[in-house]
Amino acid sequence: MSIRFLKVGFRYARGLPWETEALKNINLEVRKNEILGIIGPTGSGKTTLLQLMNGIRHPSEGKVLIDDQDPAVLKGREITRLRQKVGLVFQSPEDQLFANSVYEDIAFGPKNLGVAGSELDNRVRWAMEVLDLGFEDLSRRRPQNLSGGQKRRVAIAGVLAIKPEYLVLDEPTAGLDPEGRKGLLKLIRKLREDLGMGVVMVSHRLQDIMSTCDRVVVLEKGEIRKTGTPREIMRSGQELIELGLHLPPINMVLHELKDVFPYLDTAALGPEEAAGEIDRAIRGL
Numbered sequence: 245m246s247i248r249f250l251k252v253g254f255r256y257a258r259g260l261p262w263e264t265e266a267l268k269n270i271n272l273e274v275r276k277n278e279i280l281g282i283i284g285p286t287g288s289g290k291t292t293l294l295q296l297m298n299g300i301r302h303p304s305e306g307k308v309l310i311d312d313q314d315p316a317v318l319k320g321r322e323i324t325r326l327r328q329k330v331g332l333v334f335q336s337p338e339d340q341l342f343a344n345s346v347y348e349d350i351a352f353g354p355k356n357l358g359v360a361g362s363e364l365d366n367r368v369r370w371a372m373e374v375l376d377l378g379f380e381d382l383s384r385r386r387p388q389n390l391s392g393g394q395k396r397r398v399a400i401a402g403v404l405a406i407k408p409e410y411l412v413l414d415e416p417t418a419g420l421d422p423e424g425r426k427g428l429l430k431l432i433r434k435l436r437e438d439l440g441m442g443v444v445m446v447s448h449r450l451q452d453i454m455s456t457c458d459r460v461v462v463l464e465k466g467e468i469r470k471t472g473t474p475r476e477i478m479r480s481g482q483e484l485i486e487l488g489l490h491l492p493p494i495n496m497v498l499h500e501l502k503d504v505f506p507y508l509d510t511a512a513l514g515p516e517e518a519a520g521e522i523d524r525a526i527r528g529l
């Protein structure tokens with residue numbers, strides 16, 4: 245089971261003078277049960293790539309197959325069922341919240357799919373529980389009056405209530421404080437472990453991607469520049485800097501120290517590994 249991109253290209257405003265080629269020759273497979281990270285400078289095509297994953301946009305060239313089915317050729321109920329497999333959470337959660345209560349907001353997706361009665365109620369309660377949103381405290385509140393972190397969780401709960409098999413998140417940690425960010429990253433890992441979901445996340449915070457993902461794709465000007473494990477990607481730190489990406493602070497420190505200790509490995513994942521590496525370098529090992 246996977247989402248596959250076969251030689252995919254995407255152009256906005258096709259045929260118009262301001263036509264933009266947002267994606268070029270993308271070959272990529274997102275497997276179920278993996279957490280895939282997508283990084284790249286602003287305008288490199290990350291959001292466009294995510295929108296092609298659940299069929300809200302169709303490729304201009306090539307094919308996107310969701311579990312071997314092509315959303316571009318399906319119609320009616322079949323397309324609804326297929327799109328239900330891939331839950332997309334937008335870049336800013338405010339875009340997705342509109343109902344008068346948190347309950348109604350989360351219930352909206354499953355209701356549209358025909359879920360009703362106690363099953364609907366169970367879905368909402370379940371999604372709120374998974375996202376650590378207290379039912380008694382929050383279900384009747386207006387989503388517009390919640391904090392940024394709570395809004396983000398309600399938006400994700402609304403998508404989770406559809407019971408997708410893949411969860412696609414555009415900048416899920418943007419605007420959250422360190423606690424909120426940590427909680428959300430832990431939740432992403434939990435969704436994969438407990439529910440076997442495939443997760444795709446875009447973030448410009450490389451430390452969030454490196455600490456959470458199994459595999460990382462680097463996009464540049466609409467093309468895949470590199471794919472690898474977080475460690476493999478961090479090995480090309482210099483390239484990431486040249487692309488204009490900000491390395492995690494601890495890797496920036498290692499890069500600075502490399503002038504003094506040329507054999508230093510700058511690809512450490514997290515402060516503990518980095519401390520070990522610096523210790524080794526200082527002791528001349």
Ligand SMILES: Nc1ncnc2c1ncn2[C@@H]1O[C@H](COP(=O)(O)OP(=O)(O)OP(=O)(O)O)[C@@H](O)[C@H]1O
Binds near residue numbers: 257265288293
């Ligand atoms: N609705 C649109 N109409 C026309 N061009 C668009 C549209 N949305 C995006 N683009 C263009 O497509 C390219 C890719 O945009 P996209 O939003 O996918 O980038 P991104 O990597 O998500 O950027 P960011 O990090 O800023 O969110 C950019 O050149 C952008 O200007």
Ligand SMILES: [Mg+2]
Binds near residue numbers: 291335
């Ligand atoms: Mg974007």
